Each structure stands twice: as C-alpha cells, then as structure tokens.
Amino acid sequence: MSRRRQIYEGKAKILYEGPEPGTIIQYFKDDATAFNAQKRGTINGKGVINNRISEYVFTRLSHIGIPTHFIRRLNMREQLVRQVEIVPIEVVVRNVAAGSICKRLGLEEGEPLPHTLIEYCYKDDALGDPLIAEEHIACFGWASNEEMQDIASMAIRVNDFLSGMFAAINIRLIDFKLEFGRLYDGDYSRVILADEISPDGCRLWDMTTNEKLDKDRFRRDLGGEEEAYQEVARRLGLLQNDESAQGEVFDLSSHRSKLRGTPKPKK
Ligand code: UDP
Numbered sequence: 001m002s003r004r005r006q007i008y009e010g011k012a013k014i015l016y017e018g019p020e021p022g023t024i025i026q027y028f029k030d031d032a033t034a035f036n037a038q039k040r041g042t043i044n045g046k047g048v049i050n051n052r053i054s055e056y057v058f059t060r061l062s063h064i065g066i067p068t069h070f071i072r073r074l075n076m077r078e079q080l081v082r083q084v085e086i087v088p089i090e091v092v093v094r095n096v097a098a099g100s101i102c103k104r105l106g107l108e109e110g111e112p113l114p115h116t117l118i119e120y121c122y123k124d125d126a127l128g129d130p131l132i133a134e135e136h137i138a139c140f141g142w143a144s145n146e147e148m149q150d151i152a153s154m155a156i157r158v159n160d161f162l163s164g165m166f167a168a169i170n171i172r173l174i175d176f177k178l179e180f181g182r183l184y185d186g187d188y189s190r191v192i193l194a195d196e197i198s199p200d201g202c203r204l205w206d207m208t209t210n211e212k213l214d215k216d217r218f219r220r221d222l223g224g225e226e227e228a229y230q231e232v233a234r235r236l237g238l239l240q241n242d243e244s245a246q247g248e249v250f251d252l253s254s255h256r257s258k259l260r261g262t263p264k265p266k267k
Helices: 046-063 100-105 134-139 145-167 225-235 252-259
Strands: 006-009 013-017 023-028 031-034 039-042 070-073 078-082 089-096 112-122 171-185 188-194 202-206
Touching (some): 023 046, 046 070, 112 134, 134 145, 145 171, 145 188
Antiparallel strands (some): 006 013, 013 023, 023 078, 031 039, 171 202
C-alpha cells in the first residue's frame, strides 16, 4: 500500500494528497449511500465506472469551455484533479420532476417541468443538505453574487450539453447535481466545476422504456444497479459489450431482466 496522505473520506470517494502542490487524487469507491447515508450498500464496480464516466464527461465539458478540476485519469479507480476550495452548495438542475421535488411540491414523477429549474442545497450532512434560496447564500457569504452568476450560467451550459449528449444515446437527463470549487491564483479566485458527474448524481432514464439507469435503482431496491451503470458506460462507448468493470467477461444480456420491472411512468 502507498503511504500517501489521505485528506478526506466521503461517502463515495477518498481524497489523497496529489503528487504536486495544488493537486489531489480522487479515489472512487464502490460504496453507495442514499437518504442522507441512512441506507448504505455496495455497487460492485461502481467506482471504476464512475471514474471513467466522470473522466469522459469532464473532458467533453472542457472541450466546450467549461473550466473543471479534472486533470487526468491515473488508473481504474483514481483521477488527478486540481485542489479547490469547495463552495458549500449543491447545485441541482432539473428538467423533469423526480425525487425530492415531487414530495416537496406534490408533483408526479416524470412530469416535465415548465422550464429547467436550478435549486441550491447547503452542503451539510448533519443538517441533511437543506434546500436554500440564493438569499441564504448571499446572507451567509457562502458564495458571492458574481460567483453565483458564473455557477448558474455554467450549470445551464452543462445541462444543455449533457441533455444532448445523453439524448444521442437514447437517455433522458431528468436531473443532476453539480459541485463547484474555487481555484486561487494569488488574491484572485474563480469557480470551476469539481467533484464528479456520474449515475450517482444524475437521474438517467432510457428514452424508450423509462428504465432507470442511475442510483435510484439502489435507493428504491429495484436491483440491477451494476448493470445500469455499465449500460450507461457502454452506450457512451466506454465499455465493450463483454467487458465488466473488473475486466471479467460479462454478458449484459443475461442481466438485462434485472433492469425490467420498473413501472412505466406516464408520457
Ligand atoms: N443528488 C446528489 N446528491 C445529493 C442530493 C441529490 O447527487 O446529496 C442528485 C440526485 O442523484 C438527483 C438530483 O441530485 O439526480 C436531485 O436529487 P433530489 O433532490 O431529488 O434528491 P434525492 O432524490 O437524493 O432525495
């Protein structure tokens, strides 16, 4: 085992000190949590797939000019990223009603929203990441107005780009969560996209069948979560049909039945 210094262990990732100042290594675990970590489990191979999906998505986003913390993937479970000061806000972008907004506002899951919504939550596990207004962000100084403008405009660009990218592989982007960090250059700082983008933090539904291809399979005990994550990676062209996250021979067709049985939401 290496002796590098662990900086932080989160629910799905471990952060280690990077090889050069200002860098960090993100190690992707197979651990899965839901409902503010009240439900815990493992999704075999998830870390490998999320590392690869997040690398792919961040690379594509950087090609359209979104600044991100991603530097390069190091191996199956690790990537090198820029060290940033995390803005303590979860930015949730929603195209279709699902999850917490349905409970909160009495919406039916699968209802398209009149237009894309951006919501903010305060990143605090002990408080259960409460929903906040922009006024709270300004009032408590969690981010400046200028930073919030940059964050909101990046979130919209990411949503437009990812909606198209997923639509091209017959997946509907229902909602997702982003995190941003401050990169300092002397006294000056700018916000860049940080954390990860993977089926852990997105709702992804097959456009034809409405099958869920994301962490809701784990949250709701639907089964087939490993296959769902692999299916997203496969459609993105990141996994061969017969290649599993562990590099074993894996026949998706024999597991597909596990992805069925999801009630078909209304059109
Ligand atoms: N999300 C996330 N981490 C969180 C909360 C939400 O990645 O701590 C993602 C979640 O996967 C979904 C979107 O943000 O894609 C909206 O989640 P929602 O508010 O519906 O919360 P949840 O269903 O987790 O209660």
